[in-house]
Amino acid sequence: MSAATPSDTPGNTPPAPDAGHGGGALAPADDIVVLLSNAPDLLLAKRIAHVLVEEHLAACVNLGPAGLSMYMWQGALEGVEEIPLTMKTTLARAPALIARLGELHPYEVPEVLVLPVSGGSASYLAWVREQTRPGEA
Template identity: 55%
Template sequence: MTEALVVLCNVPDAGCAERIARALVERRLAACVNILHPCLSVYRWQGEVETQHEIPLLIKTTAACFAALSAALSELHPYEVPEIIALPVSAGLPAYLGWVSQETRAE
């Protein structure tokens, strides 16, 4: 079975979240994208501490798709340096992990 990943990415607003989620699923780079409730992010950017409301995305994909997914996120995302963090899935329901594998493909 292909190695599954969960990719974390915050975006600035709901419209951006929906646009990116749909594009990733349509391109088969993600099997599913969960768009979560807004959160408050506190981070350092260009020497200043910033506070921003953002929308977290949980992107289900495979290791084979990660490079293409990362490139697509970088292209679609409005931030200069978007958060793109991949976490390996160490275990899961085999049927679900199989579905993630079937619904994605590396470009």
């Protein structure tokens, strides 16, 4: 690590990153949410991510490594490898994202969970809002 800079010496503590909604009064529709889902294979996961970002429904989609999902389906225990998807968007865009994901996804009942974001970097949250603004597609 390099020598201390003026901003990290005692008495010059830099301000903490904005943990709020990015400053200013924002409508709840501008709140950032994270959606979780999965895809049955990497090729489809990439296609879903590409479409959602290109259509400005998600600012970013992260694809995780394949993992085993265990669940009951129609009375039988299933165990399949799936690619996790983590999508960032606004609360206002979440319904359209969910609808589009349903069109792209082969499962009868794809997993879709919407999780609130309680804070983060103001510049990142603003970027998500900008990238998912309706009419950008």
